[in-house]
Amino acid sequence: MSTSTSSSPASSQVQSPIHSPAMTNSTDLKTGSGYLRPGPVESFVSNGLKTQDYYFDLPLKHTDSSCKETIVVFARRVVAIERQGDADKMPWLIFFQGGPGFQGPAYNSGWVKVAAKKYNVLLLDQRGTGLSTAITVQSLSRFKTPQEQAEYFMQFRADSIVRDSELIRDTLLANCSEKKWSLLGQSYGGFCITTYLSMFPESLTAAYLTGGIPPMKDSLETVYRRSYKSVMGHTERYYKRFPMDIKRVKKIMKHLATHRVQLPSGGILTPRKFQQLGLNFGVSGGMDRVHSLCLQAFVNIDGKEEMSSLFLAEMASQDQIPPIYAVLHESIYCDGPGYASNWTASKLLSGEFKPFFEYSVDAFENYEDDASRIVYFTGEHMYDWMLDDYASLRPLKECADILAKCTTWPKLYNEEVLAKNKVPVAAAVYYDDMYVSRECSEKTAAGIQGMQLWVTNEYMHSGLRDADGILTKLLKIVNGEIDVPVA
Structure with a gap:
């Protein structure tokens, strides 16, 4: 678990639209949505990587237009320093962290360095974590009753995380020739990706899961x-x-x-x-x-x-x-x-x-x-x-x-959509995963059309963190350079 001494301003009020956001080496972002917070946007170069930080004001409740409360969601863009000149022409890859409830990884993680040579890597602090409007015992004290706290918590599952990501994609990729992006998810991040495939497959180029296929078929x-x-x-x-x-x-x-x-x-x-x-x-x-x-x-x-x-x-x-x-x-x-x-x-x-x-x-x-x-x-x-x-x-x-x-949770997965999936998907499944059952994962994968499974006993659940080669192999699987079974 990591902590940070930095903080972002939390928001509980609707913000004014933004008319002139700018980003380094890029044309203006989409301004109509008004989701991107005004600058200054922090940027730095370190360990051969160029980073840029964004804060977005997003709806607390995506499916309730009567609720005007917003939260801040933080994301960090990372590109290899040698690629920053043509970064606007590079595709995007957004990462979903494991958890739930943990912030995104360090910008200089091993796999990030590898991916940043090919992609604009976006490290998301999922709502409620890290530099986003974080849920803490201290922040929850503003609610008068446990019921109010519970209703607030219900807005922080995968469906809301995915809807946040769609608004961010719509903003950051507004001026890109390719409006789609790819997804990478570790553990619970793979659960979020499966929700994304269910809700917005038209926004995706490809998806890569590591130790994170949700057990949709099992109680x-x-x-x-x-x-x-x-x-x-x-x-x-x-x-x-x-x-x-x-x-x-x-x-x-x-x-x-x-x-x-x-x-x-x-x-x-x-x-x-x-x-x-x-x-x-x-x-x-x-x-x-x-x-x-x-x-x-x-x-x-x-x-x-x-x-x-x-x-x-x-x-x-x-x-x-x-x-x-x-x-x-x-x-x-x-x-x-x-x-x-x-x-x-x-x-x-x-x-x-x-x-x-x-x-x-x-x-x-x-x-x-x-x-x-x-x-x-x-x-x-x-x-x-x-x-x-x-x-x-x-x-x-x-x-x-x-x-x-609680028995009023919203749906997370659409099995009919997944059964007709057209998005290229590759998943690393760890043979003896202690956290996400291989057997349950294989059952779910069988219901997602075209998902390619790489079942391996070479790595533990922390494989993505431990070995840079896992992402490289998943990329090769989707590109057809390596053959693995299709679910």
Whole structure:
């Protein structure tokens, strides 16, 4: 997770139309929409890249013309320095970040450097994140009731993100000979791309997905059932790599179950909260990170063991969960009216998976040296109890419960449109992805005409970040330079 010390002015009022926006090395942008904020537009050169920042005033509610409230959406254009002279003739590629609730990547990420030699790369801070009008516990305090907070959160799913992007495309590409652009999405960003393909396929040249085909054909229970089994497998792999951690983890869990351990952030470190470190297992380096934490969990002070300040500080950093990620995570699977998330991960954990994940001091008291009895970690799951255990999330408890029961979500995908898709699409599917099930992804892909699947066990879910070659290969697949199966 990254943070920024910069900020953009948030907007809750309708802005005046803009009559003369200008951009470096470009003719004037489209002015009729009035979405682009007045300058100055910041631009800088660094690491062989030319960047340009934009702020757009966009409707909070795209489908309700009676609502005049706007929000700011930030986007950064990146072009290789050697291409800035002819950047206006280059095609555009917009990137959708994983999440939900996380800002766009750093402008000098490895894959960005590669793409910026061929494209105007647009790094979007999706609404509610980063330099866009961000959703924070502090900003949500302006609402009088949890219901008002919930209604606000409902405007921050993929359908709204895609509509934001369309207005931005319409503005930035107004004077380009080619009015279409290509899409690249990582994880949840692939969910957003699938929504884009459903809503505005005529605006797209091509789409590239990495670890992010949404499970359109499976229920939320099926999705999380697969997720739990996957994280159990990853936990076993973790202990195979670090066998001494079997005893270390039991020791940590026993201490947390028998002591009240307060974090520097004000929260309490509970056993179930510690188990959530399994979220790290699905990305490169994640297991090593958890192992390092386990090694430094305790210190000896005058012959008495206690949890180290370094360990507690690191665990406290886990408290900083973006509100959108916490509150809307299960709702991203609710495709239309009639679907409610109902804290599905919590129900499965306290039901059929309880024997595997629930830690009992009594159960482990006599088995601390038994390597066959292990403590399983949990993965990418949001639980109702997190609104109690995480100090930063407590103000959102009632709001989160309202959204968990909500059954009025708008549609995200149009299966009829996807079945007739004409946009070239290539997707990297990671064989043992802990976050996005390969099996569920393959089912969805079968319903998207022309989607080409590259199923690989060479990379983890963080593949796009780890290897520049993933985007290069996807580009070659769409260009017909490499043959892969078509769904």
